[in-house]
Amino acid sequence: MTDTATAGARPCFQLKGATVSLTALELHYFEIGPFEDTLRDKIRQAPGFFRDIPLIVSLEKYEGLTSELDFFQIIGICRRHNIHVAGVRGGNDDQRRLARNASLALLPASARREESVTEPAAASPEADMAPTTEAFQGPVAAKIINQTVRSGQQVYAPEGDLIILAPVQAGAEVLAAGNIHVYGPLRGRALAGVHGLESARVFCQSLEAELVSIAGHYKISEDIQDHGWKSAVHIQLKDDQLVVMSLDKA
Template identity: 60%
Template sequence: MTESAAMAGTRDACFEFRGATQTLTVLELRYFDMEMFEKNLRDKIRQAPNFFRDLPLVIGLDQYEGNLADLDFFQLIGCCRTHSIQVLGVRGGDEDVRRLARNASLAWLPAGRAGHPLPDPAEGDTAEAATEAHADSDAAPGAGKVVTQPVRSGQQVYAPEGDLIIMAPVGAGAEVLAAGHIHIYGPLRGRALAGVHGDSNASIFCQSLEAELVSVAGHYKISEDLQDSGWREPARVRLNGDALVVDPLGR
């Protein structure tokens, strides 16, 4: 027996599986034309240069109108990687799509299993990207979470149940997520994602709307879309049907 094998025999298992909730962007593909796909992708990225940098992406096929058997996932992957977007998997389709995805080394998810389309528009601080601001929060089971300290670039705060209340600013490059409402008693300069499990009645409240991205139940707007209504003012972000709207607070 080698020394390394002997040492391994006296230690715990070198890994364990854990369930985790992650936000993933779903690209809902309606049809595929390589030239048009790349043009549309470039146009999206041009809106905010760091919007999709190193973004993990799932290709959604629920709305696809063409012949799924003709899809070339290698072309899709190559185009996305050219723009620093990492395709992780495919959602929807039949057994033929599952086989095509496997051949392209992509994960396959049944329809409706990839979560909500939640893009990440900011680069953030890579040295702190995995840091979560648990130390600054108080939580009770089912009662949401209260954060009393600023949420800084690269930090993520997540309330998997109930509302998230932040008694401080949310900085650029930070991300806050909640199953219910999000209340921010300060400026919102990072990303805020409410109703992440699909609650369309959730809202985002903030004292100054300066966000990189806001999302409710998977419907989102980036900063360029927000600057015509409520920008740098107290605001509520909510869903009206399938449209995300911004209402001034106090009216």
């Protein structure tokens, strides 16, 4: 027995909740040749972004046959390109069994908010006069960051907007359930609407980002350098495409 394995010694690890951003590969069908060709094209667009990233394979829009779904091939192809498949999201029981056999983590399908429509109950004078007992739910306070977000740092606003009153440096990452406001240059990665809020926006005083994402739809720097680069812009999602507009036109 080691000296540390004694009563009262500090445990060698702790389990804590953590929030990290993952790239999802939305698979429609799987054929080895087309899969690797498409992956090469994506990596060629931004080789630095894809190197050593963790990847989740999303099966929520998979239309191919389950018998054609070979996770060992997918893992092998991705590893050849320095991409690490960490798990699978969604899928039916057979597809998730195949993922488990390939030692992949199983994630639930994305939560989709559905509005239920119910007919209002008939009102009565007594009901109109009765005081409500439901507590008012005020707006979620924005998270405000005063200092520079440096390379390697991650700042996350899990419920509302994120407001940064300083630059976001290259290699940094900022995430928010709502909007992201950067009152300075945005050089790192900005991911707004991380829980699927498609009306979220990204505002910045100088667009120099490595990646911008809204509700999972993203553009890398090469895709946005012809649209408002190094100027004050706001970015929103329209018809599943990110649109960059000058703040003068907001």
